[in-house]
Amino acid sequence: MNEFFSAVLAAGGSSTRMGGGRSKVLGQLGGRPVLAWSLETLLSSEFIREVCLVCREAEMDEISRLAAELSARRGRGQTLIFAPAGEDRQASVWNGVTALKRDSDYILIHDGARPLLSRETLEAVCRDALEYGAATAAVASKDTCKLADSAGFVESTPDRSRLFQVQTPQAFRRELYLYAAEKARARGLSYTDDCQLVEAAGARVRLTQGDYANLKITTRSDMLCARALVEQEKGENAMRIGSGYDVHKLAEGRELVLGGERIPFEKGLLGHSDADVLAHAVMDALLGAAALGDIGHLFPDNDSRYQGADSLKLLSEVCRAVGEAGYAVGNIDATLMAQRPKLAPHIPRMRENIARACGIDVGRVSVKATTEEGLGFTGREEGMAAQAVCLLREKA
Numbered sequence: 206m207n208e209f210f211s212a213v214l215a216a217g218g219s220s221t222r223m224g225g226g227r228s229k230v231l232g233q234l235g236g237r238p239v240l241a242w243s244l245e246t247l248l249s250s251e252f253i254r255e256v257c258l259v260c261r262e263a264e265m266d267e268i269s270r271l272a273a274e275l276s277a278r279r280g281r282g283q284t285l286i287f288a289p290a291g292e293d294r295q296a297s298v299w300n301g302v303t304a305l306k307r308d309s310d311y312i313l314i315h316d317g318a319r320p321l322l323s324r325e326t327l328e329a330v331c332r333d334a335l336e337y338g339a340a341t342a343a344v345a346s347k348d349t350c351k352l353a354d355s356a357g358f359v360e361s362t363p364d365r366s367r368l369f370q371v372q373t374p375q376a377f378r379r380e381l382y383l384y385a386a387e388k389a390r391a392r393g394l395s396y397t398d399d400c401q402l403v404e405a406a407g408a409r410v411r412l413t414q415g416d417y418a419n420l421k422i423t424t425r426s427d428m429l430c431a432r433a434l435v436e437q438e439k440g441e442n443a444m445r446i447g448s449g450y451d452v453h454k455l456a457e458g459r460e461l462v463l464g465g466e467r468i469p470f471e472k473g474l475l476g477h478s479d480a481d482v483l484a485h486a487v488m489d490a491l492l493g494a495a496a497l498g499d500i501g502h503l504f505p506d507n508d509s510r511y512q513g514a515d516s517l518k519l520l521s522e523v524c525r526a527v528g529e530a531g532y533a534v535g536n537i538d539a540t541l542m543a544q545r546p547k548l549a550p551h552i553p554r555m556r557e558n559i560a561r562a563c564g565i566d567v568g569r570v571s572v573k574a575t576t577e578e579g580l581g582f583t584g585r586e587e588g589m590a591a592q593a594v595c596l597l598r599e600k601a
């Protein structure tokens with residue numbers, strides 16, 4: 206018994222309710238085809254070992270190119286298969302199921318027109334199928350539903366608390382599905398939903414908590430909703446926050462360098478580099494926001510190349526690394542903690558230095574200074590501390 210799933214992605218439906226023409230799964234959503242979204246989710250899951258895309262003959266070349274490209278970038282080595290769409294949904298899924306090549310004990314069926322499938326929902330359905338033999342994603346009905354008579358009048362009102370809207374994915378033990386599908390074919394019955402097949406064969410189907418965002422794109426207004434959801438998610442993911450903190454000891458005979466400014470003072474900060482505590486806190490904030498580690502990792506203090514290093518040059522290197530990781534600096538806000546000397550007159554130059562090193566406008570860099578009222582190590586003038594936060598924006 207293996208616990209892998211072979212997936213059938215139904216991508217050959219007609220688009221009559223979207224105005225006909227090309228398949229709705231090839232419509233654009235957030236800069237790529239609708240189909241690419243759920244295919245990527247399937248390919249990202251360890252549960253899925255092969256995917257069969259069921260598509261119209263006329264669109265097979267386009268869809269196979271798209272799938273091969275996505276699989277190379279995001280896949281985990283799954284087998285990709287293509288099968289032609291049938292006359293109705295059940296026939297299409299059957300074409301897909303019978304084209305599968307791997308000997309997975311479970312099959313999973315998903316509608317290519319549900320792009321916003323999350324990996325959480327996908328894997329929750331897989332886990333329930335492993336436990337119960339059959340499972341479908343479903344959400345509680347938010348609206349009261351009516352059963353109508355043939356004349357268009359209300360016949361009855363089912364209890365809403367027991368009503369669920371069924372989505373895909375739906376997953377089944379392969380043998381169970383094949384048995385149920387054969388039975389329906391023998392009787393000439395066609396269902397719009399694969400659970401119904403399995404229910405008709407007398408099996409129990411588990412309702413797995415789905416996601417309201419996992420909507421099916423059937424009408425133009427569904428497409429508008431999906432676009433709004435994608436845009437919102439993009440906006441939320443587009444920003445990254447980072448924080449940095451650093452401390453250096455004050456010592457005689459050292460030059461005091463803060464934010465790249467040499468500041469006349471009887472002591473300076475001790476360190477392997479120029480010990481620019483402000484620049485160091487800023488670097489750690491930037492690295493933290495991009496999840497690239499910290500400056501100790503990037504510029505080890507036992508590396509002689511960084512002996513007496515100009516921290517602003519290191520800051521430029523950090524910004525280059527952050528840029529290569531796909532981010533641009535939004536803004537930086539830093540606070541220096543020092544009892545003496547008075548730092549206010551030097552702040553405008555510090556901001557300019559940091560902005561130049563980061564290649565951003567000075568309006569995006571804030572530096573503040575405070576004493577700690579004679580308290581603690583900064584108050585006793587044993588050292589200085591700095592903290593910084595920054596926002597990074599995902600580059601388009």
Ligand code: MG
Pocket residue numbers: 451452453476480481482485
């Ligand atoms: Mg440091």
